[in-house]
Amino acid sequence: xxxxxxxxxxxxxxxxxxxxxxxxxxxxxxxxxxxxxxxxxxxxxxxxxxxxxxxxxxxxxxxxxxxxxxxxxxxxxxxxxxxxxxxxxxxxxxxxxxxxxxxxxxxxxxxxx
Numbered sequence: 001x002x003x004x005x006x007x008x009x010x011x012x013x014x015x016x017x018x019x020x021x022x023x024x025x026x027x028x029x030x031x032x033x034x035x036x037x038x039x040x041x042x043x044x045x046x047x048x049x050x051x052x053x054x055x056x057x058x059x060x061x062x063x064x065x066x067x068x069x070x071x072x073x074x075x076x077x078x079x080x081x082x083x084x085x086x087x088x089x090x091x092x093x094x095x096x097x098x099x100x101x102x103x104x105x106x107x108x109x110x111x112x113x
Contacts, residue, residue, distance in 0.1 A: 006078040008087060024067050027098045030055060030097070031080040052102055059095040 009016070030051045033039055039048070071084050 005083060006076055008076055008079045008083055009074055010076050011074065027055075027102075030102055030106055034102055046105055052099075052106060055102055056099055059092070063092065 033044075034048045034051065067084065067088065071081070075084065
């Protein structure tokens with residue numbers, strides 16, 4: 001059984017899956033770089049900290065911008081804020097899991113690293 005819900009955005013419906021896929025690819029690249037033992041030293045450590053900082057601050061800034069500025073101007077009125085908040089809730093949990101994995105890789109908290 002599937003539940004039909006109106007899309008959050010009428011325009012650029014394709015950009016949401018594309019952006020989500022891009023975020024996963026960026027996460028995998030960051031995880032590979034941060035977890036790779038070849039990349040050690042001050043320069044690599046600074047780059048890893050920059051990646052972690054951007055990953056930690058970027059999504060919440062986007063969620064704030066989307067909620068207060070982007071959705072009111074470009075969102076589907078039929079979907080409403082409840083759908084936006086639901087999508088942001090699920091997405092924020094995925095983002096938090098990715099951030100925890102990156103932090104654990106950086107601090108070498110995984111076995112074998």
